[in-house]
Amino acid sequence: MDKEIVELRDVVDYVTDQETSDSPEESNYSNRKSVYTALRQTHLPKLDDLDIIEYDKARGEMRLTPRAEQVRMYLEYVPENDIPWHVHYLGLTALSGLLVLTTHLGLYPFSIGWGTLTGILVLMFGVSSIVHTYQSRRSRLRDMDFAPLTE
Known part of the structure; x- marks a missing residue:
């Protein structure tokens, strides 16, 4: 220490x-x-x-x-070369908005069609959510991990 x-x-x-x-x-x-x-x-x-x-x-x-x-262990710990999850999801949301806008306006090469766009967005958020859930469960405290305060 x-x-x-x-x-x-x-x-x-x-x-x-x-x-x-x-x-x-x-x-x-x-x-x-x-x-x-x-x-x-x-x-x-x-x-x-x-x-x-x-x-x-x-x-x-x-x-x-x-x-x-x-x-x-009770604080949000973010390694030096990593980003917090809230920033990750904010970036995904911004990227999603950009893809929706370019698809709506039909801008090349991003005019991919609404069906394809929906699949991409579901895949992006789905994979992120699965990884986030996995990491959260891996770092979750169990009763035996908790060190109670002693008086």
């Missing part, structure tokens, strides 16, 4: 950057203060109570505990 110490200000910067479209230089004081307050008063103490992080409030430092690995 990574024992790297992270400072509160770095976490505040990261969360503020993720929640706002501003660049780090443009993140205004009120955004940073709001994130800082929420983290310091609520989120970090709760994560510390659950033994997910070790949080030193006085020093404004934290580090992950081994318990953090058990929590990670």
Whole structure:
């Protein structure tokens, strides 16, 4: 487990950057203060109570505990060179719309006919759904995989 110490200000910067479209230089004081307050008063103490992080409030430092690995499995994990499923389905929908439009307008070479188009669309979404279902079932937690919180 990574024992790297992270400072509160770095976490505040990261969360503020993720929640706002501003660049780090443009993140205004009120955004940073709001994130800082929420983290310091609520989120970090709760994560510390659950033994997910070790949080030193006085020093404004934290580090992950081994318990953090058990929590990670409940988050949507997308490998670096992969895309999330919602983006995949959004792309399929855009492609489908483009195919429908080009077929409707009769634009060559995409004027393939409505029957063929329907088959292609059903095949695209069907294969995607089967793969998505397979991957979801493969990563589904069973009762024996769940590590309950200990008091």
